[in-house]
Each structure stands twice: as C-alpha cells, then as structure tokens.
Amino acid sequence: MKLYDYILSPSCYKVRLLAALTGTQLTLRPVDFHPGGEHLSPALLALNPAGSIPILEDGELVLTESSAMLVYIAAKAAPEWLGSGDPAESAQIQQWLSFSHRLTASLGGARLVEMLLRPGDLAALQASGVKALRELEAALAVQRMKGDIFLTGSKPTVADIACFPYVALAPDGSIALDPYPSIRLWLRAVRALDGFIEMPGIHRLHELKPEPAKETA
Amino acid sequence: MFPNNWCKWTPVALSADVPAGTVIPAWTPTGDVALWRSQSGQLSASSDRCPHRGMRLSHGFVRGEALACIYHGWSYGRDGACLRIPAHPDLQPPASINTRNQITTEREGIVWVVNEAQDEPPPSFDGYWPLRSMTFQASIAALEAAAGAKADISGLIRCTLGGETAFLLAVTKGEAETIVHVLADKNASLAQRIAISQAGEQLRRDAESADALEGAN
Known part of the structure; x- marks a missing residue:
C-alpha cells in the first residue's frame, strides 16, 4: 500500500x-x-x-x-478495529467517522490559519471547534460513567483514530484543551496503545519507558 | 463560591480526573497549577511553569514519584525541589530551583488547593457523587440565573438538571469564566447521572447566552 x-x-x-x-x-x-x-x-x-x-x-x-x-x-x-459488528455500535462508529470531518473543518481549519497562514475566519473556526470539543467531551464523560474510555466501548476502533489527531493538535489552532478532563484521559488512552507512533506535536507517553540511565564513559 | 470569607480553599478538579501517574492543568486564584498524582497516589499542585524555561509543567509527565518537564526533562518532587537535570547528570540541583507547590487535599472525590496553611479543612460534600467538571464562558450570576438557584451557605448550588436533583460547585475564573463541578446525589443511578451530565450542556448554553444578551445591552 x-x-x-x-x-x-x-x-x-x-x-x-x-x-x-x-x-x-x-x-x-x-x-x-x-x-x-x-x-x-x-x-x-x-x-x-x-x-x-x-x-x-x-x-x-x-x-x-x-x-x-x-x-x-x-x-x-x-x-x-471496526467494532464487534453489533448494528448500534457499527452505526456509532460511522457517526464518529462523520463527526471527525467536523473536527477537520473546525480545529483543522483554525490550525491551517494559525500554522500555515491560510486564509480563514479564525474566530469562527475556533468557535465551531469548541462546539465540537464540547460535544466530544460530553460523550466521553458518559462513556466514563459507563466504565469505558473509548468512543464506542472499552476497545479502540477506527472512530477513535479518526477523531484523535485533530483533537490532540487543537492547541496549534490556539484552542486550549484545558477545559476537557475526559478528552484528556481519552487522548492518553490512545497514546498508551501498543504500537502507537508520534507525529510532530503529538508525543508518546515518556513515562511508559523507564528513566534513561546515566551514561557511563 | 470559592474561595470566599469562610473558605480559602479552591475546588480545582475531581479526583477521578487525575489518576495515578498523570498531570493535568488546573486553575487557582493564586496562579495556574500542574496538578499531578504520583504513581503511589500522592497528589501535588506545582506552579504550572518550569523554573528552567517557563514551559507549562502540565504538558509534562509523571514518572514514579516525580513530575518531569516535557521540554528538557527537569524533574521535581512532591516538595517542589528539583531532583534531576538530565543534561547535567552529576549536578545536585540547587535548592533554589523549586516549583513552589501549593497545598492540596482531597475530600469525597474533590481536589482542593490553597496557597497557605489553613486551620480549617475544605468542606466535605459527603453524600454526593462528583460527575464532571465543566468550564462556562459565563459569570456566576449568569450560572445562578440559568440554574434558577443561588449558592447556599456551604457554597453548593442545588438545582434540577434533566429532571434530577444536581449540585454545582462554582469557582469564578475571571469576569466571564466559571468552572463548575457538577455533583449528583450519591444514590443516583447511572441513568440519572447521565441525564444530569447531558442537561449540564443545556445549562451552559443558557448561562452563556444570558451573558451574551447582557453584553449586547
């Protein structure tokens, strides 16, 4: 591929x-x-x-x-990664895949304006980005009440991967993630997955590896 | 409302939102803090600014019993003292390098912070179930108007959300920003807790649009 x-x-x-x-x-x-x-x-x-x-x-x-x-x-x-095949779960995954395009348009749009100086109404993009983040936070808060951490259950799916990057990089568009405790723990759960890789601006969880030993000559 | 004449402590977060081995940003009237819980479960509130280069320590990570800065890896203990400077492995960091930690305590699932020792502990909200922390771009007055209730002597706003009894702990962060910790009754069912959480979204929309209308007048 x-x-x-x-x-x-x-x-x-x-x-x-x-x-x-x-x-x-x-x-x-x-x-x-x-x-x-x-x-x-x-x-x-x-x-x-x-x-x-x-x-x-x-x-x-x-x-x-x-x-x-x-x-x-x-x-x-x-x-x-496509879920269990349960109809409701499959539909929810599709719902989050569609939602991820709202994240791209809003958070991603603000990021393009701020980082690459593309034209755009920054305040409007940020406002729609905050709206999407609040929607995500509310959904994840309910997931946590049910004892789950990912968007559609206890296991990650393509839905989580589709939504993860633009949310993690929201601060690039000057949109703070401070007000979202459940989003923070969800981002952390994705970063803790086996085989996770980084991109510039999204780093791995350093604490998962032991403290580097002092080099000896 | 916190802090006030009888309570200098500020409720900054829910215990569940800062699990062992994590750090989160939090706000106090005496400055932003990096609220972190060590691997063994000990909570600390460090000034959210690395004494080295000013990086927010809440962007850092917790390894074992220390908080490390994401920028150059300087790490700090629960007393705020710098423990290690990776670029100078043989240097014992001077005592002057300190993150100036505030005092923290937890009661019934709520984390409280204060900048100097108090005779009185923060209030205990026994009998409640902390649900989630939300940030409102609205004043406390607008929140109280939207909730249809004012804070009682203990600082709790008792209101009805989604047909259920809910309790709000509100903290003023600047003129038009309020941090709201939403609590349910300890015996609330999962369905009742979810109803309160979802209705919190409408409460926020009401409070924010009330403030926006006032601004337009």
Whole structure:
C-alpha cells in the first residue's frame, strides 16, 4: 500500500497511526504540501481531483478520504478495529467517522490559519471547534460513567483514530484543551496503545519507558 | 463560591480526573497549577511553569514519584525541589530551583488547593457523587440565573438538571469564566447521572447566552 503523505498533516497521520497499530506496511510517498503545493500538481490531481491528501493506493484501488482508508486498513489487517459488528455500535462508529470531518473543518481549519497562514475566519473556526470539543467531551464523560474510555466501548476502533489527531493538535489552532478532563484521559488512552507512533506535536507517553540511565564513559 | 470569607480553599478538579501517574492543568486564584498524582497516589499542585524555561509543567509527565518537564526533562518532587537535570547528570540541583507547590487535599472525590496553611479543612460534600467538571464562558450570576438557584451557605448550588436533583460547585475564573463541578446525589443511578451530565450542556448554553444578551445591552 502506498500512502501519499505529508508529515504535518493530521489526516495523513491517522492512516500512518492505524497502519502502525495494526502492523500494516505502508510505502510512504512524501508530498510537498507546503510550501510546494504539490497536492495541486497535475500528477496528484489525476489521482485525486479534490486536490487533498492523503491518497492511498493499493493495486487498482485509489482512496482519497481518510475515513475510507481507516476502514480499508482495518478490514484487511485487523477487523476488530471496526467494532464487534453489533448494528448500534457499527452505526456509532460511522457517526464518529462523520463527526471527525467536523473536527477537520473546525480545529483543522483554525490550525491551517494559525500554522500555515491560510486564509480563514479564525474566530469562527475556533468557535465551531469548541462546539465540537464540547460535544466530544460530553460523550466521553458518559462513556466514563459507563466504565469505558473509548468512543464506542472499552476497545479502540477506527472512530477513535479518526477523531484523535485533530483533537490532540487543537492547541496549534490556539484552542486550549484545558477545559476537557475526559478528552484528556481519552487522548492518553490512545497514546498508551501498543504500537502507537508520534507525529510532530503529538508525543508518546515518556513515562511508559523507564528513566534513561546515566551514561557511563 | 470559592474561595470566599469562610473558605480559602479552591475546588480545582475531581479526583477521578487525575489518576495515578498523570498531570493535568488546573486553575487557582493564586496562579495556574500542574496538578499531578504520583504513581503511589500522592497528589501535588506545582506552579504550572518550569523554573528552567517557563514551559507549562502540565504538558509534562509523571514518572514514579516525580513530575518531569516535557521540554528538557527537569524533574521535581512532591516538595517542589528539583531532583534531576538530565543534561547535567552529576549536578545536585540547587535548592533554589523549586516549583513552589501549593497545598492540596482531597475530600469525597474533590481536589482542593490553597496557597497557605489553613486551620480549617475544605468542606466535605459527603453524600454526593462528583460527575464532571465543566468550564462556562459565563459569570456566576449568569450560572445562578440559568440554574434558577443561588449558592447556599456551604457554597453548593442545588438545582434540577434533566429532571434530577444536581449540585454545582462554582469557582469564578475571571469576569466571564466559571468552572463548575457538577455533583449528583450519591444514590443516583447511572441513568440519572447521565441525564444530569447531558442537561449540564443545556445549562451552559443558557448561562452563556444570558451573558451574551447582557453584553449586547
């Protein structure tokens, strides 16, 4: 599988993260998104007329939506990431996959304005970002009351991976995560997963490894 | 409302939101704190600023019985003393490097912080079930108006949320921001607790729109 990738893109990171968590091999093809704008080059527009990244190629199959890529990788390598198959749970996973696009538009939009100086109404993007974070916090608070930590149960699914990166990087768009205790513990639970990988701005849990020993000459 | 004439302690968080081996940001009238719980369960409130380079210690991590800064790994003990500077492994850090910890205590699932020793402990809210902490972009007056009740002598606002009896512990953070710890009766069922949590969202919308209307006048 070949991923057209940009290291600073949370949507590309979703795919790299689930691939790492499921032991899926990806061939990375770096795209000069900024400042080169390579995603708008004729070669990439031929693959994805929408002009967005990531793009995932597997043989004849070309996917241009990150949620579809997550579902594909999970179905191929680790179906447990699609939930148990219970109808309500499956629908909830779809619901969170759709919700993740609101996070991309709001939190991701604010981040593009703040980090890459893209045009946009920062205050409006931040306001819709806060609204989405409050919705997520309320849902996770209820999950915790039921004794669960992930979005649809006690085990992570593609829903968690789809929502995780833009939430974790909300401060890049000057949106504080301080007011959300349940989101904080959920982010932590994702970062604690076996096989978790980092991206710039999202670090691993250092405390899971012992304190580095003093070097001796 | 805290702090006030009879209680200098501030309720800063719910115990459940800061499990062992974690650090969270919290607010007190005498400054932001990194509230952290050591692996053995001991709670500390360090000034949320690394004495080295000013990085927020709440971005750091807890390893064993120490809080470490994410930036250069300086670590601090429960008394605030710097324990270790990784770049200078042979240096005994001078006593002047200290995170100036405040005093913390926990009662019935609520974490309280104060900056100097008090004769009186914080109030005990025995018989209540701490549900969640929320941040309102609204004044306490707007919160009380939305809740249809004022704080009683113990500082609790008793109101009805989602048809259930709920109790609010409110802390003023600046003019138009209020931190609200939502409590249920200890005997509330899961369904009742969820109803209160969900209705807290509407309470916040009501309080915030009341403040917005006032601002427009």
